Amino acid sequence: MALMLSLVLSLLKLGSGQWQVFGPGKPVQALVGEDAVFSCFLSPETNAEAMEVRFFRGQVSSVVYLYRKGKDQPSMQMPQYQARTKLVKDSIAEGHVSLRLENITVLDAGLYGCWIGSQSYHQEAVWELQVSALGSVPLISIMAYVDRGIQLLCRSSGWFPRPTAKWKGPQGQELSTDSRTNTDMHGLFDVEISLTVQENAGTISCSMRPAHLSQEVESRVQIGDTFFQPVSWALAVKVLGILCSGLFFGIVGLKIFFSKFQEAWAGTLFMVPAGTRSEMLPHPSWFSSSSPSLQGPEKKVRTGSGGDSGPRDGSPTALCF
Template sequence: MRTATFTHFGWSVFVLLNLNNKRVSWAARFSVVGPSHPIITYVGDEVMLPAFLSPELNAQGFDIKWTTPKSSSPVLLYQNNSIINRIESYTGRTVFSWENLKYGNVSLIIRNVRVSDGDLYKCLVFSEQWEDETRINLIVEVLGSHPSISMISTQDQKTTLECSAEKWNPQPEIIWRDMNGEDMTSQSTVATQEDAEGLLTVSSVIPVKKEFNVFACLLRSKAPKTDWPSRLIIYSFSPGVSVWLVLFCVLLAVCVAVTPLLAIQWRKMKEKNTRYDTIAELLPVWFLCKEIGMSQHVTNAEWRRICSSAADVTFDPETASPWLIVSENGKEVRHVDTR
C-alpha cells in the first residue's frame, strides 16, 4: 500500500514538473516579423528595415544579427549590450536603437543609401531558449539616362534598331511600340551589363521589316517614384535607303536653300564691278581736265611777261576770218555767228 502511494505521488510530481517546463518553453517563444513586400528606396535617402518581435518582448538581453548574402560578416551585431559594425562600408551609416529594444523593435536604419546596399537582408534574434529570423528585400532605385535609338545593319543585311540607356538600377522595363501604337516588345531582345558602380547599361534590339514606320522606345522604372517621368524617344525609319542617298538629299536641300543667296550676292558684286569699271574709264578724262584746268591758270609773273612782250598789231579786214569783224582802225576784232 505504501509502495503504491509513493508511486502515485512520484508520478504526480513528475507530471507537475514536466508541465512547468512546458510552460516556461512556450513563454520564451517569439517570432521575428518583417514586411512581406520589398522595401524600395533611392540613392542618398534614409531607409528603415522594419523588424519586430511577436509577442512584444524586451530584446535588450537577446543577441541580434543583421546579415546579407554578400558577406560572411554581419552588417550589424548586437551582443552583450554592445553594437558592432563588421562591414566597413556600413560604418557610420547604420542606426540601431537600444531603447527601442525594450518594445521588441529590432529594426535597422541605413543612412545615405548606396546602390551596393540593395540586397536581401536577414535579421536573426537569439535568446537562451529560442531563435527566429525574418528576411527583407531592399531595392535601391536609380533612374538612368535618356534612351537613345541607333540603326544597326547585321552581316546578313538585316536592319535592326537598338534602344540603349545607362546608369539604371534595377533593370528597367523596355517597351517598343510602332506608329499605330501596337506593342512590339515581344519581337525584341534585351541585354544588360553592370558597371563598376553596380549600375546597369541596358539595350534592346528589334528587327525592322516594314518600308516605313515610326518606333517608340519607352524605358519605365519597375518601381517608379512619383516625380520620375518615364523616358520616351521616337525614331522614324525607312529601310532600303542608302546613307549616301540621305547625304545627297541633305546636300541638295542645302544647295537649294543657298543658291538664291549666292545669286543675290553675285548680282551685288556685278553692280560694284560695273561701277568700278565706269570710274576707271573716267579717270583719264578726269586727269586730262585737271591738266587743262591747271594750264588755264596764269601766274602773275607770266602775265607781266606777256604784257611786256605786247606788240602793236593791225588786222587787215580783207584777209581776216569771216567769223571776225575788224574795227575801222584795225585794232579790235569781235566774233560773230554767221549761221
C-alpha cells in the first residue's frame, strides 16, 4: 500500500512539472582503505547549478558535503569528513552530481542521503554504505592432545563486520566448534575457533566469510596417523643423557689441554739459548733456600775451563749475577 502511494505521489509530481532526486538504487559496498562514490541525479534532467546540493549522514543537518550558491562550503562539513570528500559536478547542468568519499573506515558505515533543493522545492534520496574488511588467511595450529584426539585452533584477524567462521569436514559438512571474538583498536574483529578431532579425520578446513561479501577465505589441514603416533619418552631421555655426557667430557678435556699448554708456555719464558750473555729472569726452581746464589754477596758461577761461559752441547747456560 505504501509503495503504491509513493508511486502515485511521484506521478503527480512529474505531472506538475516537478523533478525527483534519485540516489544509488542499492547499498553501496566498500572495503576498508578504499574509496566510495555516491551518485545523485534529477529526473527529469534539470540544471542544478543554482540549487543547493547537500550530502548528509543519517539526518539532513549532519553535513558530509555542501554545495550552495554555486560554491563548495567545506566549513559546513563534519570534522571526520573534511579533506576526505570531493564533489564531482561536471554534469551538474544536467542534474547529475557525485560525491567521492576517500579512505573508508569501519566508522563510515551507515545511512547516507542526498538533498537537492531550490527556493520553492526540494527532495532527497537515502541509501546505505556497507563497509567490509577482508581479514588474514586463517592459520590452523595444533594446541594439545585431549580426549584421545587433538585440539585444533584456527585464527584470523582484521575482519569487518564479524565474519561467519566454520570448521568443515572432508565432505564439506559443518562441524561443531567453539568460537571467540575480540575487537582491536581500529574496530576490526579477530576470530578464533577451536575443534577436537579424532584419528584419521581426513581433510579439515577452516573458513571465514564476511556478512556483506560472497568471498570466502579458507585454509585446510590433513589429519592422518602421524599426528597420533606415541612418543618414546624413554628413548628421548637416553639420547639427551648421551648428549649431555659428551658435552661434559668435552669441556673437561679442553680445560686440561689448555692448562698443560699454559704451563709449557710459561716454562719457556725462563730459558736462555746457549752461547749468549743475555740476562733474563732465573727459572722459578732456582729460587730455593739451598741455592748458593742466594747466600752471601753476588757471585758469578762459571763451569768448565779456559774461561768458557757455558757448555757447548746446546743446553741452556746458567745466568750470571
